[in-house]
Amino acid sequence: MAVRAASRVVQATPAVVFYRRTSCVPALVEAPQLTLSRDAPQWQMPHNVWSPDSLNGVRVSAMQPHTFADHAASFTTQALNIVLDLASGFTFGRLVGRESSWLRRLQLLETAATAPATFSGLVAKFPLRQTRLDRGWLRALSQSQQSASHLSMICAARGVRESLGLKSMAYVFGVGYLLWPRFGKWCVDHSQEALIRVYAQLLEEMDEGELPTLRDMPAPEVAVRHYGLSPEASLRDVVERIHLEDRLAR
Numbered sequence: 643m644a645v646r647a648a649s650r651v652v653q654a655t656p657a658v659v660f661y662r663r664t665s666c667v668p669a670l671v672e673a674p675q676l677t678l679s680r681d682a683p684q685w686q687m688p689h690n691v692w693s694p695d696s697l698n699g700v701r702v703s704a705m706q707p708h709t710f711a712d713h714a715a716s717f718t719t720q721a722l723n724i725v726l727d728l729a730s731g732f733t734f735g736r737l738v739g740r741e742s743s744w745l746r747r748l749q750l751l752e753t754a755a756t757a758p759a760t761f762s763g764l765v766a767k768f769p770l771r772q773t774r775l776d777r778g779w780l781r782a783l784s785q786s787q788q789s790a791s792h793l794s795m796i797c798a799a800r801g802v803r804e805s806l807g808l809k810s811m812a813y814v815f816g817v818g819y820l821l822w823p824r825f826g827k828w829c830v831d832h833s834q835e836a837l838i839r840v841y842a843q844l845l846e847e848m849d850e851g852e853l854p855t856l857r858d859m860p861a862p863e864v865a866v867r868h869y870g871l872s873p874e875a876s877l878r879d880v881v882e883r884i885h886l887e888d889r890l891a892r
Contacts, residue, residue: 715828723836726750741856745800751837752793753811758830760812791868792884798862799877841885848878
């Protein structure tokens, strides 16, 4: 059975037909058919091309603000992260438990990152004339639905339901976005960078042995199905793939 599965191939769609001009008459040329092995590495998600050493060796540089809207968004994002760290207890992690505060911190940060997509869904139900002036930014920002899947994975790891404050954060983001679209766009960019740094810090602490319980925690079932992980996968494997997806989205 294993030999049959390994030998299975996938035939691509029928060859595309091109017309090539020659000095005499047009000649009909067929593109070669592509044959892919179903068990090849390109079927693994995410980052199915680069090796782990190449991916982990990349260091993401911080985006420096330039315009006034960019500076305002950077300051607002930093202030929001400080408030969320206080609300999650991460600032006092040594007192309330570092590992439990990490999961609460990730849940709040992912909830804030899901606000643009949530607000986009609300706008789709109630068309607003002001959104026509945003140059299509809201639709582009809402296409990144991976934050919702990341939030569901973190909530599953904590064993809790998604936060009820998701719509309230979406309304707050929506008001700022409608009043100042450039500000809202830069807020999303800076929040994505903040998430990249947070997950990089979490992976570093896991590798240094500071969070043994989180590192060895079994991966949630929703993450195993989403990424195609093995049943023996740990929470660190899930965090690593979330981190890679955020870097790819940036």
